[in-house]
Amino acid sequence: MAGWVPLPLSTSSECSAVQLTLVGVGPGNPELLTVAAVRALEAADVIAHPIAHEGAEGMALAIASRWLRPDQRCLPLLFPMVAEAEPRIAAWRAAADALVDEVRAGKRVVLLCEGDVSLFATGSYVQLALRRRHPDVPFALIPGIPSVCAAAAAAVEGSHDIPLAFQQEGLLIRPCPDTEAEFTALLDSARRTSTVLGLLKVGQRWSWVRAALEQAGLLDQALFAQRVGWPDQWVAPARAVPDDLKPYFSLLLVRQIWPEVLP
Known part of the structure; x- marks a missing residue:
């Protein structure tokens, strides 16, 4: 592309000079932290x-x-789990200030973020608060393994193969819709566009989500995952999950289309 100049990669000395790092720790299994995160x-x-x-x-x-x-x-x-904006904004700003106070005191500081630091992460809000309130303080981000990737990998243990995306396919990662109508419309759109769905926060919606999958003939093409990476992890086809379950840390992978050319 004309006019495009690649940014230089940071050297190890530059990285070590940064005293504040936001670190993604993955979905649950401590073995899934990256080498960079552990360092x-x-x-x-x-x-x-x-x-x-x-x-x-x-x-x-x-x-x-x-x-x-x-x-x-x-x-x-x-970070209070509330719907109101003001308490959340105040928490993000207070967190940024607290982190910078430690840095100014000469400490090397890490902020832990579950999963990936930039994907549905509290760390993203702290990142923006740091940039706006303390633009003179450099910081670094270390990515972590997202739960949808961990779920696809964990599925292999039960002989379930659900690659997240082949060539020319799309992958949509988003919270589960709040209504059955929105969910059905999302399934239709994903099928038309050859898009695999990674739906987070299924939770209390599961009873009608399962019913919608059954009506669409997708119970065997959808993979349910609960508490991925934790000792009580459960990964199973949607058909094996009862409709009266009310899971909390759960997600759904839905693959409706497979490529014509496969091994």
Whole structure:
């Protein structure tokens, strides 16, 4: 492309000079942290992590705990799970300020983010708050394995093959629609465009989601995954999941079309 100039890659010395790093820790299994994530944790003085309420440990900290040392200080950051905008905005700004306070005190700081740091992540809001409130403080991002990728990999253990995307196919990752009509329309659109769906936060919607999949003849083409990466992980075809289940950390992979040319 005319006029396009590739950005230079950061050198190891430049990366080590950054004192604040937002780290994606993956979906649950501590073995799925990247080498870069583990190295960032090893180098940190302060491990910041999100919590939903006072006294909670937080899932990101639980995932990363295997790689932490007793001498590292943990810094819980409160991110309330509320619908109102003001408390959430205040929490993002307070988190950015707290992280920068540690950096200005000479500490090397990591903020843990469950999954990937840029995909449906609290870290993304903190990233923007850092940029707007403290533009002089450099920071780095280390990506993590998203739950949809972990679910597709875990499915192989049960002899279920659901590649997320072949050549020329699309992949749509989004929260599950709130209504059956929206869900059915999404299935229709995905089929027409050869798009695989990775639907997060199925949860309380499962009873009507399962019914819609059955009506569309997709119970054997959809893969249900709950608590991917955790010891009680469950990955199964949608047909095997009862309709009265009310899962929390759950997602759905739906592949309706397969390429004509396959092994």
